[in-house]
Amino acid sequence: MTAEEILARHNLKRTSCREGIIEVIMASDVALDENEIKEKLSGNYDRTTFYRSFKTLGEHDILHKIVIDNYIVKYALNNSPAPDRYHAHFYCNKCKTVQCLDSVNFMMPELPEGYTGEGMDVIIRGTCDSCTKKQEGK
Amino acid sequence: MTAEEILARHNLKRTSCREGIIEVIMASDVALDENEIKEKLSGNYDRTTFYRSFKTLGEHDILHKIVIDNYIVKYALNNSPAPDRYHAHFYCNKCKTVQCLDSVNFMMPELPEGYTGEGMDVIIRGTCDSCTKKQEGK
DNA sequence: GTTCTTGCAAAATATTTGCAAGACG
DNA sequence: CGTCTTGCAAATATTTTGCAAGAAC
Numbered sequence: 273m274t275a276e277e278i279l280a281r282h283n284l285k286r287t288s289c290r291e292g293i294i295e296v297i298m299a300s301d302v303a304l305d306e307n308e309i310k311e312k313l314s315g316n317y318d319r320t321t322f323y324r325s326f327k328t329l330g331e332h333d334i335l336h337k338i339v340i341d342n343y344i345v346k347y348a349l350n351n352s353p354a355p356d357r358y359h360a361h362f363y364c365n366k367c368k369t370v371q372c373l374d375s376v377n378f379m380m381p382e383l384p385e386g387y388t389g390e391g392m393d394v395i396i397r398g399t400c401d402s403c404t405k406k407q408e409g410k
Numbered sequence: 411m412t413a414e415e416i417l418a419r420h421n422l423k424r425t426s427c428r429e430g431i432i433e434v435i436m437a438s439d440v441a442l443d444e445n446e447i448k449e450k451l452s453g454n455y456d457r458t459t460f461y462r463s464f465k466t467l468g469e470h471d472i473l474h475k476i477v478i479d480n481y482i483v484k485y486a487l488n489n490s491p492a493p494d495r496y497h498a499h500f501y502c503n504k505c506k507t508v509q510c511l512d513s514v515n516f517m518m519p520e521l522p523e524g525y526t527g528e529g530m531d532v533i534i535r536g537t538c539d540s541c542t543k544k545q546e547g548k
Numbered sequence: 549g550t551t552c553t554t555g556c557a558a559a560a561t562a563t564t565t566g567c568a569a570g571a572c573g
Numbered sequence: 574c575g576t577c578t579t580g581c582a583a584a585t586a587t588t589t590t591g592c593a594a595g596a597a598c
Contacts, residue, residue, distance in 0.1 A: 284552095285551090285552060285553070285596080285597050285598075286597070286598090287552090287553065287554080287596075287597075289553085289554080290553095317554085317555085318554070318555045318556070319587090319588090320554080320555070320556080320588090320589085320590090321553080321554055321555070323587090323588065323589080324553075324554085324589095325553090328553095337479070339477045339478075339479070340477075345587095360519070362521075362525060365528065373521070373522065373525075375522055376519050376520070376521060376522070378516075378519075380534070381498070381514050381516075381534075382514070383500070383511070383514060383534070383536075384511065384513055384514070384539065385539070386538070386539030386540075386542045386543065387500060387511075387536060387537070387538055387539055387542070388536045388537045388542065389534045389535070389536040390503065390535055390536040390537070391534070391535040391536070392532070392533070392534045392535070393531075393532070393533045393535075394530070394531070394532050394533075395530070395531045395532075396518070396519075396521070396527045396529070396530045397527070397528055397529040397530070397531075398521075398525060398526045398527040398528040398529070399525070399526045399528070400524070400525055401522065401523070401524030401525055402524075404524045404525070404526065405524065422577095423571080423572050423573075423576090423577060423578070424572075424573090425571075425572075425577090425578065425579080427578085427579080428578095455579085455580085456579070456580045456581075457562090457563090458563090458564085458565090458579080458580070458581080459578080459579055459580070461562090461563065461564080462564095462578080462579085463578090466578095483562095
C-alpha cells in the first residue's frame, strides 16, 4: 500500500509532509526519531508541522509512537498482525535503535476482575543482532 | 523494609528528599507523577533536586519510571516478583492513573536469533476497576 | 469556495548543567 | 573533614497554541 492510499483510506488530506513521513518510515526497518525522519525527507518542514503530522498520523493508528526511557521518542508503522495481537518493540542498549519484533507478539493477558484491556505496549531492552555480531567479531 | 533501610542497602546517603520520595511511593497503591509526589511530601524541594533524586533512585532500581504516551511520567516502587519476571503496568484511559499489576507478569519471550533481552516493560491501556464500577453505577 | 494544513512567532513546559553552600557519614 | 547532595540560576530542549496565508479536495 502506498502512502497516498493510506492517507486516502483515513480521509486525511494528502500533504507532502504526511506523505513523506509515511514513505520514509515504510522504507526503514527500524523505528526513526524526529531528526532521522527530517534528514531523510526531501522537503524542509517546520517542527510544529512535524509534531502535528505525527499527532494526526498517530491518532489514526497509522504510526506507532514508541517512547523508551523518556525522551527517546521514535515512530514506526503500525502493522499489527491481528487486532488482538501486540508485537514487541526492541530497544538496543548499545546502538540505541528501536526495531519492531513482528515475530514476538503477545495476546492481551488475563487481567484482574474489573479491568478491561484496550491496548498494550511491550518494549524489550537488550542487545540486538548486529551489535551482538560486532561484539563477537572483536 | 523502610525507606532508610532501602537507602542504606544501596549505599546512598539518607537525605530527606530521597527518604520522602520512597515513603510516599511506598504508601501509594498507584504510580505517582512528580507533582503528586511533591504534594504529598512534607518538605519543599527544588525541581532539580527532584530530577536528580528520581534519577539516582532509578539507577539503583529502587524506583521504576513509567512513561505512558510521552509526557505522562510516573514512578512506582520496583518490586519485581523474580528477576526474570516482569509485571505489567496498567494505564487507565479514564482516570489516568497507573497501577502495577503484580498479578499480571511475563517472562522474557523467545527472541529472534542474535537478540538478547535484558529488560522488559509492559504497559496495558484500558479501563480500570474503579472506573468500570463508576460506569456501571450510572 | 470551504475546510484543513502549514509556517512563524511566542509561550508553556520539561530537563540538564555549573557552581557554591550545606548535609551526611 | 572528605564526599555527596542541594538550591539557585541559566542554558538547552521539547511541546503547544494562535493566527494569517496557503494547499487540498
